[in-house]
Amino acid sequence: MPKVFIKTYGCQMNERDSEQVATMFIDGGYTMTDREHEADVILINTCSVREKAELKALGKMGLLTRRPEAKPHVVYGFMGCMAQSKGDELFRALPRLDLVIGTQKYHHIFRYVDDILRKRLERRMDDLSLSLAGSSVCDTDEETGSQNAIRDHLAQTGHSSAFVSIMQGCEMRCSYCIVPSTRGAERSRPMQDIIDEVESLVRQGIKEVTLLGQIVNRYGKDEPAVDGKSAFVRLLEQLNGIDGLERIRFTSPHPIGFREDLVNAYRYLSKLCSHIHFPMQSGSDRILKLMRRPYKNEKYISLCESMREARPDLAITTDIIVGFPGETEEDYLETKRAVERIGFDNAFIFQYSPRKDTPAAAMDGQLPQSVKEARNQDLLATVNAIAIEKNAALVGTEQLILVEGPSKTNADRLSGRTPQNKPVIIEGGSELIGKIVPVRITESTGFTLYGEIAPC
Ligand code: 5AD
Numbered sequence: 001m002p003k004v005f006i007k008t009y010g011c012q013m014n015e016r017d018s019e020q021v022a023t024m025f026i027d028g029g030y031t032m033t034d035r036e037h038e039a040d041v042i043l044i045n046t047c048s049v050r051e052k053a054e055l056k057a058l059g060k061m062g063l064l065t066r067r068p069e070a071k072p073h074v075v076y077g078f079m080g081c082m083a084q085s086k087g088d089e090l091f092r093a094l095p096r097l098d099l100v101i102g103t104q105k106y107h108h109i110f111r112y113v114d115d116i117l118r119k120r121l122e123r124r125m126d127d128l129s130l131s132l133a134g135s136s137v138c139d140t141d142e143e144t145g146s147q148n149a150i151r152d153h154l155a156q157t158g159h160s161s162a163f164v165s166i167m168q169g170c171e172m173r174c175s176y177c178i179v180p181s182t183r184g185a186e187r188s189r190p191m192q193d194i195i196d197e198v199e200s201l202v203r204q205g206i207k208e209v210t211l212l213g214q215i216v217n218r219y220g221k222d223e224p225a226v227d228g229k230s231a232f233v234r235l236l237e238q239l240n241g242i243d244g245l246e247r248i249r250f251t252s253p254h255p256i257g258f259r260e261d262l263v264n265a266y267r268y269l270s271k272l273c274s275h276i277h278f279p280m281q282s283g284s285d286r287i288l289k290l291m292r293r294p295y296k297n298e299k300y301i302s303l304c305e306s307m308r309e310a311r312p313d314l315a316i317t318t319d320i321i322v323g324f325p326g327e328t329e330e331d332y333l334e335t336k337r338a339v340e341r342i343g344f345d346n347a348f349i350f351q352y353s354p355r356k357d358t359p360a361a362a363m364d365g366q367l368p369q370s371v372k373e374a375r376n377q378d379l380l381a382t383v384n385a386i387a388i389e390k391n392a393a394l395v396g397t398e399q400l401i402l403v404e405g406p407s408k409t410n411a412d413r414l415s416g417r418t419p420q421n422k423p424v425i426i427e428g429g430s431e432l433i434g435k436i437v438p439v440r441i442t443e444s445t446g447f448t449l450y451g452e453i454a455p456c
């Protein structure tokens with residue numbers, strides 16, 4: 001049985017896409033391996049959002065293809081956003097590369113790989129020189145309906161949580177972002193397909209789903225509202241009604257299209273978790289405009305306030321870019337003040353990275369690395385101080401934890417998450433995995449919470 005190794009960089013969407021590709025190999029009679037040296041097929045799912053992510057994937061593939069002990073029949077492929085954006089130029093950088101598969105072509109990967117591998121193994125029987133010229137494949141075209149192909153899950157025991165891809169693509173064209181060109185136009189899956197997928201996951205023991213989309217709240221954007229409710233809110237309502245499903249999350253929404261119906265959903269949808277990851281990007285209106293983010297900071301803040309009014313214990317996390325071209329010290333300080341005012345539970349802070357063919361890469365006022373670094377560190381200190389304070393305030397409270405499995409740092413303990421998505425470490429046996437248990441928070445070491453099962 002041929003063995004496949006898939007390494008994934010980037011976002012949860014990529015994790016989900018890799019899972020789909022893995023299911024196709026398993027259905028085709030292959031097995032998955034997490035040991036690259038024993039693999040017959042090596043795939044790297046790439047991210048293009050920042051240059052660092054691209055360099056990591058290129059470096060990894062370089063190392064793998066140049067290993068002296070590498071078996072000559074091994075098939076090497078890139079998939080994902082960097083594959084989409086760089087296309088066949090990747091073959092020039094990496095002569096041993098066989099496949100470059102774009103973001104709308106994942107459902108063809110198995111066929112391409114299997115074809116190359118079979119030919120290579122057959123040829124090995126009679127030609128040890130393995131002359132394989134012309135066997136490489138680059139497929140980065142658009143394909144109608146490709147979003148509907150991300151729907152299968154690996155049968156995994158002991159998993160309580162799953163990602164479900166509900167839409168693909170982005171048409172927002174933020175001036176710094178490569179995603180619209182790598183992921184294409186916004187395409188949503190039919191609602192019934194998503195409901196069927198979630199019901200099937202629940203039958204396999206899944207308690208929590210996270211709905212994924214580049215702009216998840218624009219799901220079904222072309223469908224008319226029904227009773228003032230968008231297709232996304234109607235989907236949330238449908239999922240909320242599924243017996244056995246306990247928790248619903250989604251990531252990531254955009255302030256555009258974030259209307260009252262979605263804010264209100266936090267009042268009446270009991271399974272919608274008290275956490276939202278809501279990218280702010282900047283607290284300066286001038287920079288938001290240069291970023292082509294079509295909202296003002298006050299609008300963003302008022303949305304956060306409305307959601308907190310609807311769901312008082314809501315945790316809000318965000319993405320922020322520092323060092324965008326032309327960002328002055330005052331612009332940066334506006335971002336810092338917005339962070340303090342909103343009081344995020346946590347934030348991912350990114351240093352602006354110029355991306356191929358994006359308007360911001362050609363803007364005047366590109367900032368030196370030292371300025372990006374200094375703003376990154378300063379903002380991180382602010383974000384961390386707030387996060388630590390918020391976690392400390394949870395000590396003594398009781399939280400419902402969905403137990404996910406053994407803790408990564410100490411396999412004798414278990415780790416789970418609160419509805420606010422905060423990780424909690426508890427003592428307990430493996431029979432608790434996949435259950436929702438009441439836990440009293442006893443300690444916070446800053447970012448990690450510790451607790452003990454609360455008596456009933
Ligand atoms: N440079 C830095 N950060 C970026 N992001 C997107 N594009 C860039 C870029 N060119 C960040 C945004 C987005 C997150 C996924 O990555 O904050 O929300």
Ligand code: SF4
Binds near residue numbers: 170172179254
């Ligand atoms: Fe990129 Fe903006 Fe689309 Fe998000 S909304 S994926 S940041 S273009």
